[in-house]
Amino acid sequence: xxxxxxxxxxxxxxxxxxxxxxxxxxxxxxxxxxxxxxxxxxxxxxxxxxxxxxxxxxxxxxxxxxxxxxxxxxxxxxxxxxxxxxxxxxxxxxxxxxxxxxxxxxxxxxxxxxxxxxxxxxxxxxxxxxxxxxxxxxxxxxxxxxxxxxxxxxxxxxxxxxxxxxxxxxxxxxxxxxxxxxxxxxxxxxxxxxxxxxxxxxxxxxxxxxxxxxxxxxxxxxxxxxxxxxxxxxxxxxxxxxxxxxxxxxxxxxxxxxxxxxxxxxxxxxxxxxxxxxxxxxxxxxxxxxxxxxxxxxxxxxxxxxxxxxxxxxxxxxxxxxxxxxxxxxxxxxxxxxxxxxxxxxxxxxxxxxx
Amino acid sequence: xxxxxxxxxxxxxxxxxxxxxxxxxxxxxxxxxxxxxxxxxxxxxxxxxxxxxxxxxxxxxxxxxxxxxxxxxxxxxxxxxxxxxxxxxxxxxxxxxxxxxxxxxxxxxxxxxxxxxxxxxxxxxxxxxxxxxxxxxxxxxxxxxxxxxxxxxxxxxxxxxxxxxxxxxxxxxxxxxxxxxxxxxxxxxxxxxxxxxxxxxxxxxxxxxxxxxxxxxxxxxxxxxxxxxxxxxxxxxxxxxxxxxxxxxxxxxxxxxxxxxxxxxxxxxxxxxxxxxxxxxxxxxxxxxxxxxxxxxxxxxxxxxxxxxxxxxxxxxxxxxxxxxxxxxxxxxxxxxxxxxxxxxxxxxxxxxxx
DNA sequence: TTGAAAGCGCTAACAT
DNA sequence: ATGTTAGCGCTTTCAA
Numbered sequence: 247x248x249x250x251x252x253x254x255x256x257x258x259x260x261x262x263x264x265x266x267x268x269x270x271x272x273x274x275x276x277x278x279x280x281x282x283x284x285x286x287x288x289x290x291x292x293x294x295x296x297x298x299x300x301x302x303x304x305x306x307x308x309x310x311x312x313x314x315x316x317x318x319x320x321x322x323x324x325x326x327x328x329x330x331x332x333x334x335x336x337x338x339x340x341x342x343x344x345x346x347x348x349x350x351x352x353x354x355x356x357x358x359x360x361x362x363x364x365x366x367x368x369x370x371x372x373x374x375x376x377x378x379x380x381x382x383x384x385x386x387x388x389x390x391x392x393x394x395x396x397x398x399x400x401x402x403x404x405x406x407x408x409x410x411x412x413x414x415x416x417x418x419x420x421x422x423x424x425x426x427x428x429x430x431x432x433x434x435x436x437x438x439x440x441x442x443x444x445x446x447x448x449x450x451x452x453x454x455x456x457x458x459x460x461x462x463x464x465x466x467x468x469x470x471x472x473x474x475x476x477x478x479x480x481x482x483x484x485x486x487x488x489x490x491x492x493x494x495x496x497x498x499x500x501x502x503x504x505x506x507x508x509x510x511x512x513x514x515x516x517x518x519x520x521x522x523x524x525x526x527x528x529x530x531x532x533x534x535x536x537x538x539x540x541x542x543x544x545x546x547x548x549x550x551x552x553x554x555x556x557x558x559x560x561x562x563x564x565x566x567x568x569x570x571x572x573x574x575x576x577x578x579x580x581x582x583x584x585x586x587x588x589x590x591x592x593x594x595x596x597x598x599x600x601x
Numbered sequence: 602x603x604x605x606x607x608x609x610x611x612x613x614x615x616x617x618x619x620x621x622x623x624x625x626x627x628x629x630x631x632x633x634x635x636x637x638x639x640x641x642x643x644x645x646x647x648x649x650x651x652x653x654x655x656x657x658x659x660x661x662x663x664x665x666x667x668x669x670x671x672x673x674x675x676x677x678x679x680x681x682x683x684x685x686x687x688x689x690x691x692x693x694x695x696x697x698x699x700x701x702x703x704x705x706x707x708x709x710x711x712x713x714x715x716x717x718x719x720x721x722x723x724x725x726x727x728x729x730x731x732x733x734x735x736x737x738x739x740x741x742x743x744x745x746x747x748x749x750x751x752x753x754x755x756x757x758x759x760x761x762x763x764x765x766x767x768x769x770x771x772x773x774x775x776x777x778x779x780x781x782x783x784x785x786x787x788x789x790x791x792x793x794x795x796x797x798x799x800x801x802x803x804x805x806x807x808x809x810x811x812x813x814x815x816x817x818x819x820x821x822x823x824x825x826x827x828x829x830x831x832x833x834x835x836x837x838x839x840x841x842x843x844x845x846x847x848x849x850x851x852x853x854x855x856x857x858x859x860x861x862x863x864x865x866x867x868x869x870x871x872x873x874x875x876x877x878x879x880x881x882x883x884x885x886x887x888x889x890x891x892x893x894x895x896x897x898x899x900x901x902x903x904x905x906x907x908x909x910x911x912x913x914x915x916x917x918x919x920x921x922x923x924x925x926x927x928x929x930x931x932x933x934x935x936x937x938x939x940x941x942x943x944x945x946x947x948x949x950x951x952x953x954x955x956x
Numbered sequence: 957t958t959g960a961a962a963g964c965g966c967t968a969a970c971a972t
Numbered sequence: 973a974t975g976t977t978a979g980c981g982c983t984t985t986c987a988a
Contacts, residue, residue: 358681
C-alpha cells in the first residue's frame, strides 16, 4: 500500500502482468463483452463460430485467467467459504477440512480457515466471523456446545452449516447418527459376551454426547443388561480426559468392567494408557472399542477396534450443501450420516470367563 | 448467479444490506473520498476534527465494514495468502497451519487452504497453484522433495516461502536446524550411556533427512562411537514406515541397539509399536527419542521423550515473512530455526548393563 | 480541508 | 451476432 510504487512490475507479475479481458478482446479484435461471453462459456448467448475460436485462441495464447476479484465485485460474491475450527490437531477436524476443501474446489470456491479459540470468552470470534465479508458462507465446527461461536455465526449475516453436531435453533447441519454408531460399538462388545460395559462420555449436553450415551443405553437395554451408573464417567474429547475418566471408572466401579466404550478416538487412546498403567491388559482383561477411525487407532498398541465414520465426506457434503445454500439451490441442509463399518483390530476380544 | 433475483434481500443480508462507503458518506454529508480518508485512518491526510468524528460516528452507527473485494480490485491485491499442504492428518502440518493462520490474521490477511496431492503425477497441482489469482503469495509445505509442487509454485507468479525445508534454487525458506535437533536427541542417549544407537532416517535427499542423519553421525563421532550402517534403515515420515524400518534394524543389526532415534514423531510411534511386538520393552531394553512434539507423544505408552521444535512459530514466521515479501518490506526470507528443548518422558532410560 | 472524477477488471442489460 | 454502456465499492490523483 505504502510502497505502491514498488509494487508495479517485478514484484507482482501475476497481478500486474497478467492478461486482462481487455487484452484478449483487443488482440482478438472484438469487444470485451463478446470475449466475456465466450470465455465464460455462456450457453444462452450465440456467438459466431469463427469469432469464438479466435477469442479462445488468443485467450490461450495470452494465458488469460479471469480476475476473480473483479468478478467477485461485480457479482457481490466472493466465491469462497470459510471454515471455523476450534483446533487443528484433532484428526476429526483435519478430515473435515480435507473434505471441505475438496468440495469447495469442485465448485470453484476457495476454502478459508478461521481459527476460533474454543474458550468461552473469545469475544473476538464474533468480530472475526461477523466482519468476514470475505466469504459467502461459513462451515462451523465446534466440539462442545459453544454458543459463542454459534451466536457469532448467526450474526455473521451469511448462510452457515453446522458440522458434526446439530442443535435447536440451527437450521442447517450435517452430523452423524451417534446413537447408531454407539449401538454398533456396544453391540460388538455384547456379541463377544461382555455384560459389564463401561462408557466414557462427552459432556452430556451436545448432540453427539447425548446420542452416543443414548446408543450405549439402548444397546444394553435391548439385551436386558441393567444400566450401572458406576460404569460411566465424563471424559470429554481429549486424550487426557479419556485417561482421567478411565481411572475414575476403574476406581468407582462396583464391579470391574470387562469392556469399555469411550466416546471418541482421543478419549479411547487416553483410556488405553490409563488401563495399561494399572497393569490391566488390553484386550485380555479389558476390551476397548470406540467411534471414529484415524491413523492413531493403528498406531497405538494394541491397535483399536473402531466404528468408522464418514468424516471426510461430512466435510465434503458440508461444503456442497453450503454452496447450494449460497447459490439458492437449497433452502435447508439437514443431514444425518450413518456410520461406515466396524473395523476389527486388536483391542477387543471375547469376554473373560466369569469370576 | 442464475437465481440472481432471489439473491436480493433475505438470502444475502451481509452482501446486499451492508452499508457501503457511499452510504456512510452521504449520511455524514461528505464525499466518499473524505470518508475513505478518515475511515482508512490515513495519517498523512488532514481532515477537520468535526467531520472526522461525524464520519466515524455514522460509520459505527451503520456498522460499516470496508468491502474487501472492492479494495482488492483497486489495490490489485487479494489480501490473502495460500498454504499448500500435502496432508492434514499430520501434527506438523496442523501446527504449521495454525501458526500461519495467526500470522495472516495479525496482518489483516486471510489464509486459504490448497490441498496438494503428494503423488508425483498430480499435474493438476500446477494448474491449481499457478492459476490461483486468489492469493498474493504462497506458503509451500512438502514432506518429500516434491519438485512438481515446487515447480508449480515457481510458475505461480507470486512470491512463495518454502516451509520446513530448503533447497537449491529456492530463495525463500524457513526450516529447522535438523542437524542440531538430531544432535540433541542423540547426545541425550549418549549421556544415558548408550553406545549402540540406531537411526530410522527419512529419504536421504531432502534437507531434513540429510540434516538429521548428519546430526546423528556428528553426535556419534564427537564421542568416538563408530558408525554402524546395520543400525540404520529408511523409514520416511509415517507410522507404518517407522514400524517397518524398526523391524528391519532389529533383524539386520549385527549387534542389537540399546537405543533408537527415529527421524520424526510418526516414525517413532511406529517404531515403538514394532519394538513392543517383538516383546522388547521400552525403555528398559530399548530407549526411544525423536524430534517434534505433539499430542500423540504423550498418548502412547510409554510417552515419548522428544526434542520440541517451534512448528507453530514456523508457520507464523512463514506467514509474516511471506507478507513482508508481498508488501516489499523484505526481499529474501531465509531462516533456520533452532530446536526448543528436550522434553523428558518415559521412553528413554539408562543403557542396560553391557552383556 | 474537502470534493470531483477516473478507473481497477469484469458482467449484463440494452442497443444495433 | 456483436458492440455500447453502466456500474460493483473502493482508492487516489488532481482541483478547488
